[in-house]
Amino acid sequence: MKQANAAGGPIRVDGIRTDKLSAETQAWRAAAPYSAYLYIWGTAWMAAAIVTFLGQWRDWELMQPVLFLVALLLTAAVFLRRRRSSAERTAQNGFLGALLVAAAAVAVVWLLTRGPIEIDPFYWPVLKGLALTAAYLALFPRLGWVLGAFGVWMLALTMTVVWMYLGYAPVLIGGFGGLSMVTLGAMIRMRNKGMNAE
Numbered sequence: 001m002k003q004a005n006a007a008g009g010p011i012r013v014d015g016i017r018t019d020k021l022s023a024e025t026q027a028w029r030a031a032a033p034y035s036a037y038l039y040i041w042g043t044a045w046m047a048a049a050i051v052t053f054l055g056q057w058r059d060w061e062l063m064q065p066v067l068f069l070v071a072l073l074l075t076a077a078v079f080l081r082r083r084r085s086s087a088e089r090t091a092q093n094g095f096l097g098a099l100l101v102a103a104a105a106v107a108v109v110w111l112l113t114r115g116p117i118e119i120d121p122f123y124w125p126v127l128k129g130l131a132l133t134a135a136y137l138a139l140f141p142r143l144g145w146v147l148g149a150f151g152v153w154m155l156a157l158t159m160t161v162v163w164m165y166l167g168y169a170p171v172l173i174g175g176f177g178g179l180s181m182v183t184l185g186a187m188i189r190m191r192n193k194g195m196n197a198e
Contacts (some may be wrong), residue, residue, distance in 0.1 A: 011033065032192045038076045038185030044071035045128075045178025052170040116163040125169035129158035132177050150180055 044067050051063045136151030154177065161172050 024142070024144050027143045027144075028188065028191050031143065031188050033082065035185040035188040036190070037075060038053035038181045040071050040074045040078070042181030042183075042185065044068065044180040045181065047178075049171045049178065052174065125173045126158060126162055126166075129154060129161070129169075129173040129177055132180070133158060136180075147184075150184060156179060 047067050048064055051060050051067065055061055055081060133151050133154040136147050136154055140148040140151055157176055158173060161169050
């Protein structure tokens with residue numbers, strides 16, 4: 001039900017300001033290009049969790065770097081395809097941004113594996129869970145309560161696994177974290193299809 005503000009302010013729809021709704025809608029539209037990356041990395045996390053689980057019976061640990069490399073190559077392919085097909089090319093900014101992200105990723109991996117921090121690989125799945133939680137909660141103000149719910153759920157899962165099932169962290173956090181990324185990618189796609197149909 002629409003209500004007009006007497007002072008000429010924004011119209012309210014069922015008690016929610018339309019300017020807030022439109023900002024959230026624009027944020028979901030802006031997130032549309034990233035759904036492919038969510039599919040890629042979510043699937044990679046789930047596949048890595050399955051390989052880890054099956055590693056109890058078969059020696060498939062060598063597949064972990066292969067899965068990571070495949071996800072990295074797919075990400076690069078999607079990024080380059082989008083960059084080539086976009087009408088407005090800001091070549092310098094796009095290349096510089098990609099280079100900075102790659103350099104930051106290499107620096108973080110070095111710090112965590114060989115640098116002064118050197119975290120035991122046993123705890124890496126926990127870091128992945130906390131990083132995904134932080135990403136969801138950081139996006140919550142822009143994309144609304146759905147991301148807040150994903151963040152709280154991921155934090156609860158990570159803390160439960162740390163507290164009770166730490167040995168299963170690669171399977172549980174990787175599997176459910178990947179599933180949440182694929183689900184979010186699907187939600188972004190469906191929401192944008194619905195907005196485009198209107």
